Amino acid sequence: DTGVSQNPRHKITKRGQNVTFRCDPISEHNRLYWYRQTLGQGPEFLTYFQNEAQLEKSRLLSDRFSAERPKGSFSTLEIQRTEQGDSAMYLCASSPPRDGPIGGYTFGSGTRLTVV
Amino acid sequence: GNSVTQMEGPVTLSEEAFLTINCTYTATGYPSLFWYVQYPGEGLQLLLKATKADDKGSNKGFEATYRKETTSFHLEKGSVQVSDSAVYFCANYGGSQGNLIFGKGTKLSVKP
Numbered sequence: 263d264t265g266v267s268q269n270p271r272h273k274i275t276k277r278g279q280n281v282t283f284r285c286d287p288i289s290e291h292n293r294l295y296w297y298r299q300t301l302g303q304g305p306e307f308l309t310y311f312q313n314e315a316q317l318e319k320s321r322l323l324s325d326r327f328s329a330e331r332p333k334g335s336f337s338t339l340e341i342q343r344t345e346q347g348d349s350a351m352y353l354c355a356s357s358p359p360r361d362g363p364i365g366g367y368t369f370g371s372g373t374r375l376t377v378v
Numbered sequence: 379g380n381s382v383t384q385m386e387g388p389v390t391l392s393e394e395a396f397l398t399i400n401c402t403y404t405a406t407g408y409p410s411l412f413w414y415v416q417y418p419g420e421g422l423q424l425l426l427k428a429t430k431a432d433d434k435g436s437n438k439g440f441e442a443t444y445r446k447e448t449t450s451f452h453l454e455k456g457s458v459q460v461s462d463s464a465v466y467f468c469a470n471y472g473g474s475q476g477n478l479i480f481g482k483g484t485k486l487s488v489k490p
Contacts (some may be wrong), residue, residue, distance in 0.1 A: 295477065302482065303482055304467050304469075304480030304481050304483050307478070310477055318477065355422075369423070372421055
């Protein structure tokens with residue numbers, strides 16, 4: 263296993279368009295997290311899955327954002343009607359069931375979204 | 379709610395200098411504490427962690443001690459190298475679902 267994989271690495275889109283990002287976690291990790299990181303800031307929590315169940319969503323996750331993890335493996339994050347304020351690095355992380363987040367996350371390299 | 383405050387950067391040091399990056403936290407109870415590092419062009423990596431008061435996390439020459447009395451988790455290294463140039467994030471285990479609360483990050487530049 264090569265770690266957490268995110269695709270695409272970069273996405274440039276026009277304002278108002280929809281975008282979808284994909285995250286493939288480490289295979290034995292049942293917990294999956296999405297974070298957003300803007301320039302000069304630390305990552306901010308967006309949402310969390312345990313297996314296929316979405317258990318928590320941040321208030322940052324407006325109704326234009328939706329995330330899925332249909333089979334408890336990969337996850338997608340979709341942003342509808344993108345706005346310039348959505349420009350950020352979107353990070354995915356996963357953690358194993360035994361230690362959970364106490365053991366620390368493994369992060370992917372992120373998808374950088376630029377809305378023009 | 380839980381929060382983390384870390385010293386603002388950037389921090390510029392010469393090789394072999396001593397490093398301290400301050401981090402303080404607020405929390406209900408005694409959460410686990412973490413330092414993550416982000417090297418240029420790479421994703422965040424867990425550097426070290428401590429899960430209870432007085433624990434010392436260490437890795438790659440970096441250390442941080444969980445100080446309950448001062449609610450601090452300062453990152454230290456005795457002799458930095460150019461390869462330590464990166465952004466360092468302090469984080470606090472935020473709650474029941476396991477989301478981490480991150481500080482804003484401190485950029486470290488080490489000059490040869």
